[in-house]
Amino acid sequence: MLFNESVMMALKALIANKLRSILTMLGIIIGVGAVIAMVSIGMGVRKNVQDSIASLGSNMLIVQAGAPRVNGVRQAAGSGENLKLDDSDAIKKKIKNIDYVAPSVQKSYQVVNGNQNWNTTVYGITSEYMAIRSLTVNSGSFLTENDITTRARVAVIGATVASNLFGSTNPVGKNIRINNDPYKIIGVLENKGQSAMGQDQDDCVLIPVTTAMERLMALTSIRTINVQVSSAEKIDQVQSEIETLLRQRHRIENPVNDDFQVRNLTSIMETMTSTTTMITMLLGSIAAISLIVGGIGIMNIMMVSVTERTREIGIRKALGATFNNVMMQFLIESIVVSVIGGLIGIVVGCASAMAISKFGGFNTVITLEPILLSFFFSVGIGLFFGIYPARKAAKLDPIEALRYE
């Protein structure tokens, strides 16, 4: 009973004291708004990091040529020459739960266009590389299967290379020289920016792996095979299958003598995600403090309101209001303040998150959870901080209250 009445009474009381109600709500508005804005910034940071890790390829295994022993001296990792294109094909054919297999070689070259030159890394790759590294072509096209089999002298270049060699003109269709051989540019990659490790991902030239091995670098072995596993749960299983397969092919009995190594990016991803989650929590909890301060503001005003309206409480009790009736009236009043404040806070929070991403240069991601969480938190705060003043009102002795001036 009386619930609707109490809400109506609360609204009337709030309207009667407009300025005070708005100031009280302001605490909650700022609190909820800050939580939403801060968490959206945190989520934005997390998304940035996740994207940049995903751009290395998600669910990735990296098979690298091992460090060979030369007279007992271990050489640099990746300098071994036992990893062949055949190994890559074998992985592709024999192992399940794999989306893409992309063998690659890489080496630094001075790349020349007319009187411009640029030192960059040339990658010999296959067409799967594009999918595995989530690359997109800004203009032109990517390497095709045909380019690989024909060992075509074609290249796809990164944005950094394009701007250094060609300035603002479109390089597609032009030629560049790598190691004095001409390569026709068939595409320019979409700008990817820096990787999570600070590496410029646009500073690269991609050519067919066959061309790279046989025409440019004169190699018989490949350096890395990027393997994309179909799901995160399968990564460990696929990793050990690849290790077993390569040991068979390379006739290695003792894993200590492996001439390759298989690494995965999951652990990096996990570390990064947990770090950014912590940042988000930190930002959110700092903002939550302002929500609690807002709650104390509500309590403060409710205490004043109870004292001011002692006589009203006395009248209501004399006319038959029970403890619960009075308690409900004041509790609902503080909840109404926090609900309205919370709703306005949601609008303010979302608006400021958008403003931050538009003008502040931060990437923000607005998600439903912080909105719901901070809203219900603010309602809870209204309830919690409303209980004491409401109890105080409800416990007033009607005789004392009626006598109150």
Next chain:
Amino acid sequence: MTIDLEGIKKIYQIGTQEVAALNGIDLHIKQGEFAALMGPSGSGKSTLMNILGCLDRPTVGSYKLDGKEVAYLGDDDLAKTRNKKIGFVFQNFNLLSRISALDNVALPLVYAGKSRRERAERAYHFLKAVGLDTRANHQPNELSGGQRQRVAIARALVNDPSIIMADEPTGNLDTKSTTEIMKIFIDLHEQGKTIILVTHEPEIAACASRQLLVRDGVITRDAGRGEKMDVV
């Protein structure tokens, strides 16, 4: 028998001293009686009024209201008893200033759990009975003292109580309004309402069918209509 007080005492502890505000009150008020409660300040009449109005509990004694023992009910049960059986009229009106006269009159019905429509209908009916139906939507501060007290009387009547408790209802009113208000009480008495009126003015008390004088916590005189009682 509407009101049945038996050996009512109210003892306050002030420091180590015990002060008896009421010291053994026996009082029977019948249905339809119009009783005036008189007494100098400090006599205990306010305490008696509070106990009769179910706002307070006696220290010892028995209070039967409509045959039901109400002396030692809990706060909420007292509140419900007040809501159902007692209509209050106060010296300073005690209307809620922010709501209309109609809403003020309807307030006891809110706590009685009546529907919105029933509340409005009954409140309007009783406002009309005190001649203020044209003022239903005015707030108390737009009404004169006499009008405010009439709103308060309508509010006291709206839940059809057993007793009307009026505490110095004319104390803040001018002569003209006093006459109007007393006429309403006399009319209500003639309609068969039980009224208890606290006053210190003999002229007002003279309107009642029964006059009670409280002094030092006991009832010292119990007289009929028209008898002159010296309060001091």
